[in-house]
Amino acid sequence: MRNFAGVAIFLAIGLVAGAAGAPDKPCNLIRYVSLPVTLDPASRPMVPLMIDGQVENLLVDTGGVFSELGEGVVAKLNLPPKPMDFYLEGFGGRIDNQYVTVPAMQIAGQTVKDRPFVVTSDDSLPLGVDGILGPDILAVFDVDFDFAAGKITLFSPDHCEGKVVYWSSGNYAMIPFRLDDWRHVLVNTTLDGKNVRATIDTGSYRSVMSLEFAADLFDLDKAELKKETGRHPFKTLAFEGVTVNSPDIMLVPDRESRIMGGYGEPKLILGMGVLRQLHLYIAYKERNLYITAAGAH
């Protein structure tokens, strides 16, 4: 059982909201920094961040919980791990129960002091990935995922509502979302005409849905789905004006996913297979998601 007693320090310490000061023209977007995107072996986005004077490549994971550093980086930076009052259980039962305090992290033109990061095993990270940039840090900003241009930009969250889509003069969709306790972005979607609550997860290389939930919702044969390794030819995924044709969604038994079955939400994780086709701007503070096609100008 998780003990969440110590979680608050991860959410409260070292955030940079407002660090750049109040904007002169509050309706204008204030760009803090654009970070070049490289890809991990599963084609998920990584950005370089300066951690205690060293550039480290962090996977940008809107579906994560806390920002993390691999134990190799922690050793290289000579940061002493400390026990957490809670633990995180990862895929396959892996346990993370230590954290480090990074004396100085540079992000968005600011130096954040004494920022805690969960320590995770290097083996749990993809090769070439030094850590994870999770929603505990991302949600301080507006985060603009311009996958086509290969950059992620952090903006000030303080701007006039709706004054966001700077990259395109064409159509865009503005989708209200809900944040859960872990700052996951939850949106209402319509999958082949059925309502499904989904989370936006840049840390997932494919989109994944609960096999049992899908079988019940669409009256599908569970045994056949398992034989066909979870493939089902969905026709459309729509969320408030944006329609993705032939979305690639893998159906995974709850017993294997361990995160979609039995309780709570979401039943659908929208991963990079769908997201990389979009230009996404997550206005965390405003609770709106702005979307165009990836290459829209």
Added chain:
Amino acid sequence: MRGVRAAALLVAACAGSALAAGYDDFSLGVNANNRGEDDAAITAFTAALADSDLAQTYIPATYFGRAEAYLRKDKCVEALGDIDAGLKLKPDDVEAHLLRARAEECLKNYDAAEADAGAAIGLRANHYTYEYLARLQWNHVRFSQAAANFAQAVALNKHDDPHERYIVLWYAMSADRAGIFDKNTVAGDVHALDTDDWPVPLLNLYLGKEAMDDVYHDAKSRDAQTAATQKCEADFYIGEWQIARQNLTAARPLLELAVTECPHYFIEYSAAQGEIKRQP
């Protein structure tokens, strides 16, 4: 609920936009690779590389993605060319060095394949990269080197998960085939696992603590699906155990059973296939 400012955007999974053709082709290639659609992936990545507007940071991934698709089609030379092109741009990509090892293996350049895996270890020494090199060496019948690298993988894997047990098993099996099996070392590794769960009964066979029939009994004492996969694993590992004891007559039907019974994505399936090919 707030309204949608402009509706009816359509993002067609199969249609590119003229506004970022390179990226759209790249995106199609990645998704095709994820679905195992090799020809579609090659076509899309080729188009992405031909487009002038693909972000520079994606070019290595485009080469590596096309190389993966080529490898699945056994187009080893084309794959190697792409991996080399990608590595010129991103020489510290660990996964790409392992991909090049696969391409060299595909071309039967075994020394080069092991050198690439060694380069990956140089960039990131962990249980995964050591295990990768050890498996190559096992395939190349270099059992003592394989045992040494499986031992490194065992030492570096600090996680209590089922995979750890298999690394210990492969270490024991490699050492057994190399004639350097040390009971105390393997017993210590098994003790550290702190479990009797599968595949520990197979390790107990290697340690002389369990008979073959008992191992099969353990393999089958689960639900039907698990029992079936454990049985196929038992066939492979016991087949290897028999080979190490020069009992080829007993080994061959077990390896053939493993090929028949094991899911094709199991390591035991391809390893049994390779072993059968090596046997007279």
